[in-house]
Amino acid sequence: MPNTSSVAAENPMTKLPGDLAMWVIILAELSVFAILFLVFAVQFSLNEELFKQGQALLDTRAGLIITLALLSASYFVAQAVAFFERNQPKYFALFLLAACASALVYVVVKLAEYNHLVEAGFGLSGNKFFTYYFLITGFHLLHVLLGMGILIFVLFKRRHIGLHGLNTAASYWHMVDLVWLVLFPILYLL
Amino acid sequence: MKFESQSVAKPYFIAAIGLFVGQILFGVILGLQYVMGDFLFPEIPFNVARMVHTNLLIVWLLFGFMGSAYYLIPEESETELHSPKLALLLFWVFLVAGALTIVGYLSVPYATLAKITGNDLLPTMGREFLEMPTITKVGVVIVALGFLYNLGMTFLKGRKTVISSVLMLGLIGLAVMFLFSFYNPENLVRDKFYWWWVVHLWVEGVWELIMGALLAFVLIKTTGVDREVIEKWLYLIIAMALITGIIGTGHHYFWIGTPEYWLVLGSVFSALEPVPFFMMTLFAFNMVNKRRRDHPNKVAVLWAMGTGVMAFLGAGVWGFMHTLSPINYVTHGTQLTAAHGHMAFYGAYVMVVLCMISYTMPLMRGRAAANSNLSQVVEMWSFWLMTVSMVFITLFLTAAGIVQSYLQRMGDSPLPFMVVQEKIEIFYWMREVAGLVFLIGLVVYIVSFFVKGEEATV
Amino acid sequence: MKVSLLIVWVLLLAFTLAGFFIAEKGVMGQRVGWICILLLASAKAQLLCDFFMSLRPVGGYWRLLLGAYGWVVFLLVAVILYV
Amino acid sequence: MNEIFTKSMARNIFYGGSLFFILVFLGLTFHTEKTLPERDHRENITEEVVLGKLVWEENNCIGCHTLLGEGAYFAPELGNVYKRFGNSKEAIKGFIQSRPKEGIPGRRSMPQFDLSDEELDAIAEFLKWTSEINTNDWPPNIQG
Numbered sequence: 001m002p003n004t005s006s007v008a009a010e011n012p013m014t015k016l017p018g019d020l021a022m023w024v025i026i027l028a029e030l031s032v033f034a035i036l037f038l039v040f041a042v043q044f045s046l047n048e049e050l051f052k053q054g055q056a057l058l059d060t061r062a063g064l065i066i067t068l069a070l071l072s073a074s075y076f077v078a079q080a081v082a083f084f085e086r087n088q089p090k091y092f093a094l095f096l097l098a099a100c101a102s103a104l105v106y107v108v109v110k111l112a113e114y115n116h117l118v119e120a121g122f123g124l125s126g127n128k129f130f131t132y133y134f135l136i137t138g139f140h141l142l143h144v145l146l147g148m149g150i151l152i153f154v155l156f157k158r159r160h161i162g163l164h165g166l167n168t169a170a171s172y173w174h175m176v177d178l179v180w181l182v183l184f185p186i187l188y189l190l
Numbered sequence: 191m192k193f194e195s196q197s198v199a200k201p202y203f204i205a206a207i208g209l210f211v212g213q214i215l216f217g218v219i220l221g222l223q224y225v226m227g228d229f230l231f232p233e234i235p236f237n238v239a240r241m242v243h244t245n246l247l248i249v250w251l252l253f254g255f256m257g258s259a260y261y262l263i264p265e266e267s268e269t270e271l272h273s274p275k276l277a278l279l280l281f282w283v284f285l286v287a288g289a290l291t292i293v294g295y296l297s298v299p300y301a302t303l304a305k306i307t308g309n310d311l312l313p314t315m316g317r318e319f320l321e322m323p324t325i326t327k328v329g330v331v332i333v334a335l336g337f338l339y340n341l342g343m344t345f346l347k348g349r350k351t352v353i354s355s356v357l358m359l360g361l362i363g364l365a366v367m368f369l370f371s372f373y374n375p376e377n378l379v380r381d382k383f384y385w386w387w388v389v390h391l392w393v394e395g396v397w398e399l400i401m402g403a404l405l406a407f408v409l410i411k412t413t414g415v416d417r418e419v420i421e422k423w424l425y426l427i428i429a430m431a432l433i434t435g436i437i438g439t440g441h442h443y444f445w446i447g448t449p450e451y452w453l454v455l456g457s458v459f460s461a462l463e464p465v466p467f468f469m470m471t472l473f474a475f476n477m478v479n480k481r482r483r484d485h486p487n488k489v490a491v492l493w494a495m496g497t498g499v500m501a502f503l504g505a506g507v508w509g510f511m512h513t514l515s516p517i518n519y520v521t522h523g524t525q526l527t528a529a530h531g532h533m534a535f536y537g538a539y540v541m542v543v544l545c546m547i548s549y550t551m552p553l554m555r556g557r558a559a560a561n562s563n564l565s566q567v568v569e570m571w572s573f574w575l576m577t578v579s580m581v582f583i584t585l586f587l588t589a590a591g592i593v594q595s596y597l598q599r600m601g602d603s604p605l606p607f608m609v610v611q612e613k614i615e616i617f618y619w620m621r622e623v624a625g626l627v628f629l630i631g632l633v634v635y636i637v638s639f640f641v642k643g644e645e646a647t648v
Numbered sequence: 649m650k651v652s653l654l655i656v657w658v659l660l661l662a663f664t665l666a667g668f669f670i671a672e673k674g675v676m677g678q679r680v681g682w683i684c685i686l687l688l689a690s691a692k693a694q695l696l697c698d699f700f701m702s703l704r705p706v707g708g709y710w711r712l713l714l715g716a717y718g719w720v721v722f723l724l725v726a727v728i729l730y731v
Numbered sequence: 732m733n734e735i736f737t738k739s740m741a742r743n744i745f746y747g748g749s750l751f752f753i754l755v756f757l758g759l760t761f762h763t764e765k766t767l768p769e770r771d772h773r774e775n776i777t778e779e780v781v782l783g784k785l786v787w788e789e790n791n792c793i794g795c796h797t798l799l800g801e802g803a804y805f806a807p808e809l810g811n812v813y814k815r816f817g818n819s820k821e822a823i824k825g826f827i828q829s830r831p832k833e834g835i836p837g838r839r840s841m842p843q844f845d846l847s848d849e850e851l852d853a854i855a856e857f858l859k860w861t862s863e864i865n866t867n868d869w870p871p872n873i874q875g
């Protein structure tokens with residue numbers, strides 16, 4: 001990026017929002033998901049029939065709702081950070097709660113989807129497509145839950161952790177959201 | 191040495207080196223049995239020699255960890271050890287128990303040993319690496335409890351640093367995971383499942399905490415780099431170790447009867463297990479580059495950098511080589527596993543313990559900072575002899591493993607195991623030669639302790 | 649409230665819906681929709697670093713790294729699936 | 732440097748990340764335990780199989796052989812030996828019984844363990860049960 005300010009050009013790391021330690025973790029997490037997606041893609045091309053059948057059974061509307069919910073959650077988090085910077089704690093709290101509520105929509109929809117599939121007789125073992133489906137989405141769901149935990153932690157400890165900590169938490173949340181945006185087309189739409 | 195009680199580490203280190211010699215002698219015997227099948231048969235059959243080889247490794251590393259901890263915790267806590275007497279008592283208990291066990295292995299058939307020690311009451315024997323009689327296992331637990339109590343009291347009354355906290359956490363984890371060695375279900379699949387909780391979660395889990403803490407300690411002491419910086423690295427390294435390593439256990443759950451999803455989980459997470467080891471390499475080199483002073487104990491710094499590199503090669507690269515399930519399908523249980531095991535153990539754990547010994551021994555023997563230049567040069571020779579020969583052992587076993595996988599597992603007409611073994615004999619001979627060089631390196635290492643001279647200065 | 653963030657959000661939602669309907673309803677073929685969503689993800693990866701992180705330009709290295717990283721993965725997936 | 736990479740953050744990631752993955756691992760363990768009965772055929776674990784496992788352990792067979800790929804690499808894989816010996820327990824027993832006490836000159840040889848008939852039956856039964864575990868199609872072929 002040639003048009004960055006000269007300060008950033010001198011030392012790019014100083015402009016990184018949040019803690020560098022978190023960015024190392026974000027890269028690691030993205031790598032895990034990237035490998036999972038690659039494995040999924042390889043298996044897809046090896047068992048095309050089976051995977052297409054499995055995919056047909058997924059509810060794409062649920063995937064859409066989740067996508068919208070997560071994008072909104074990210075927006076709320078970003079807005080909350082902005083409010084924090086401008087010293088408006090009330091709005092900050094409100095938007096962080098809104099982010100959690102959006103995330104909760106995801107959790108509810110996902111669990112309903114799981115419930116539906118389990119009732120239809122699919123699980124972690126058995127059908128290969130659903131093994132991957134449950135592994136990847138389940139792993140992502142756990143990340144969302146962890147992300148919600150972090151957001152709530154930040155909400156209660158906002159005075160203690162400050163902008164630096166808040167940016168760190170926000171970076172993690174955006175990573176979780178980003179993963180879903182890749183996951184959604186690969187698993188549902190394709 | 192800041193505190194008198196730290197010197198309790200000395201007998202631990204001496205015992206560790208003694209047992210190390212035993213381990214390597216049996217390693218050489220094993221290597222010879224690979225090419226001369228009847229060597230020492232039936233007096234010391236292969237299985238007995240191997241048991242001695244692997245169990246000695248574990249026991250001497252434990253001695254090394256304990257000695258390191260007895261040295262490190264008081265220094266970090268800035269207080270005397272809670273009870274040096276208890277530490278000495280436990281030393282003798284552990285040494286005698288260990289020696290008796292080895293004598294038991296060598297003097298009576300294993301089945302007899304099982305009968306004598308009452309294995310029928312609580313069968314825990316006869317599983318790889320956990321062959322010791324149940325009563326020895328109980329002894330290990332008692333020693334570990336006393337050891338943790340002693341260190342815990344020291345830790346609690348003194349200054350709490352990140353390094354000492356991480357070391358304590360690693361040691362507690364080590365003791366806790368060992369408890370699973372008492373759990374031996376009648377169902378082989380479940381037996382194997384929980385057996386890995388000891389083996390994998392040791393060497394690819396909590397031991398990495400110990401290794402990280404010891405390495406960080408030596409680096410702080412020898413480079414003078416800001417503690418704050420080193421501690422951040424340490425946290426990040428062990429975070430990566432556990433994040434990848436815990437689910438990484440799954441790479442042992444491919445073919446033992448556990449569900450298919452472990453093929454994916456084990457592959458993905460264990461593929462990332464090299465990351466913490468790579469960070470350790472970066473860590474060691476970075477800190478040495480940023481050093482604020484030149485420490486006269488150059489050989490300790492050499493060991494520290496060596497362990498960073500070799501751990502990454504052995505555990506990281508050689509582990510990654512056969513950790514993906516489609517590859518592991520053909521390489522599982524071949525000489526490739528042996529290759530990985532040798533270099534990983536040497537690079538990660540042997541070298542870090544030798545690094546601690548190298549740093550602390552001169553201090554415990556009354557020097558201000560380091561041994562004489564000549565002694566250090568001799569020790570550096572041993573470093574290169576052992577390290578290079580280990581690289582060659584690994585390369586020869588890797589070649590053997592690849593050929594074995596190909597002949598026995600691939601192709602249209604796979605050959606029987608014993609036929610393949612004859613075809614790869616040449617690699618075993620070369621490995622044996624490399625093993626002898628390693629033994630020479632070890633002898634040189636011991637000689638270095640007896641080389642006198644003026645203490646080295648920067 | 650930062651209006652710029654609001655705009656970005658609305659655009660992302662609209663883009664998602666558009667991509668979804670293109671893919672689902674077969675308006676322009678599945679792959680086009682799919683690529684729309686992947687583009688979205690890539691945009692998001694970049695946004696992760698600047699827009700969403702308070703519109704503050706981030707150092708070139710990290711942005712480049714993350715963007716390139718995302719693209720390499722997407723390309724690999726696409727190559728494996730369609731070649 | 733201090734501002735962009737803090738020690739407390741690294742510590743939080745260590746504790747948080749470890750706890751997270753420990754919980755995931757425990758969850759997976761629970762699920763594995765639930766699905767294992769379909770794969771290990773535990774209904775076939777008779778008294779004899781249990782005794783066989785004990786005989787296996789008390790003679791330290793793992794010190795030379797691999798079993799499902801784990802163990803020493805000095806002697807053949809035994810997870811599928813029942814099948815390799817033509818689905819015959821007698822062949823397994825016969826092999827164990829016929830090992831020469833003093834070994835074979837110049838070659839590797841299995842020791843003579845002097846097992847009783849009961850123990851021989853048990854170990855054969857144990858190896859038969861082992862060969863029936865669903866191991867995701869491992870080993871790749873009959874040679875193990």
